[in-house]
Amino acid sequence: MHRLTLRAVLVHTALIIGSASALMPLFWMISISFKLPQDIFTMPPSWLPETVTFENYQKLFSSIPFARQFLNTLGVTTVIVAGQLLFSSMGAYAFARMRFPGREHLFMVFLATMMVPQVVTLIPTFIIIRTFGWVNHYMGLIAPYALGSAVATFMLRQFMLTIPVELEEAARMDGAGHLTIFFRIILPLVRPALAVVGVFAFVFFWNDFLWPQVVINSEQMKTLTVGIAGLASSVYGTDWGVLMAGATLTVLPLIVVFLVAQRYFIEGIQITGLK
């Protein structure tokens, strides 16, 4: 069936080189995390650990409150993603299905805010959070993001516009209000779009570094990225085994999320690209 033409050989070669390059750093990260200290500094480096050890992981959990930082990250990310999905779909519903004065202008403002880079808002946002007394507090990590994002609202609105209104009209005839229509009809129908927005937001906020780095200053409150970056600039800075153990545990949950929800990632990119 598939005759192996010269072209196919070339394409496979290119993709194998590309895939190997993509995996290489991740492979070494995991491999080193299971190596004994003396095996890390052998020359040339061995691909796999001579003896598999969990020493680095034990050291990681005893040198910084890693378990706490893991739970911080999980909790904060979950709350932000849940908040964005709920509040952005509410906003999207208003834009897609309701008539109200100022709708078009407000929508333009939403689009415009998507263009504002974080660089510009970073300092004033920190001052606002500081005014609320939320520095080094979960609220500081969550508040700026959990009430929805313009991108999420925009993407969900685009998706809702593709849903035919007939279903809602029947419900409306039966006296259903917007709240009922939103929760009972629209939300279930936009599930695929929620999955796309949700997985991207999960990855983004799990990996976010700049904002947590600015707003958190104690080990107990740190998220994983800030935690391992701090570890790298501490006395453990050259303890590659421990650092790679931290990096592995930071990346691993996302790889699992990605493998489970792969379809939504690929779909999501295709939607973004063809907008």
Added chain:
Amino acid sequence: MTNIPITASPQTVSHPPMLSREAREGLTAYLFLAPNLISLGLFVVAPLFAGLAISLTDWDMMSSPTWVGAANYAGLLSDPALMLSLKVTLLYSLMVIPGGLIVSMLIALALNSDIRGLRIYQAILFLPYVSSTVAVALAWKWIYNPQYGILNAALRTIGLPQPDWLTDPAVAIVSVAIVSIWQTAGYNAILLMAGMRSIPKHYYEAASMDGATGWQKFWRITLPLLKPTIFFVMVTSLINSFIQSFNIIFVMTGGGPGNATKVLMFYIWENAFNFFKMGYASAISYLLFVLLIAVTILQLRVTGRGAEEIR
């Protein structure tokens, strides 16, 4: 094309007639939008103006701010560290944007062919993008390590020179750019591939009948029709590169050696949160904002006009 039924719905009857139907709908709409509006107002629009105000002051966050007018902006011009940082940022963008585009275009072309195992390749190529930048930057720091890193070990084996990837000022920014390209290439490739898939097949069929080579088809059909996607990839990589570069540089070089990798984002962060020069840092971030807008408009003009030519 609205969905308001022509007959009055029962709910109009059951409510007191104080508010009209339209007014109630408007009120409900704003309630639905309230969380979004609070968020955008408090964390995007207000900071946008507050930042401008802060940039006109001298403020260390401890004492109260002193109004200095345009002094911070005047100071920008006579700051050699800023000029260096602008240069580093420009250099970084000039490597990451075209470099990233070429790499991801090659991957996209490979992915766009009809071969087996496409989904597996796609998944693997996408992994760097979901991996935390801070974590993979740590792994790369080991790879680049001159004594026991894998990169120089490999170069030594095949007898090539072994640069000091992160401690040689001339090389460090290249090393950082490589990590950035590595992390985003798969994502951008899938974007470009989606763009390629949306090009109608009959263009290629017609070109084949006219005897066009694969190379000609790429330059005459794929590339021109892909311009909107290429533009999107370029703008997003430009904007992302600021935050992403900060993460990579924070972990791998700390802006060094010397100031060789101190991109603008890092310089802003350092001024604000290390030196507590909030006013000055805000002024730089506004400069960066204006630069970003200018570059985006420029890219829009260059690629946008090109796209119209072929229609």
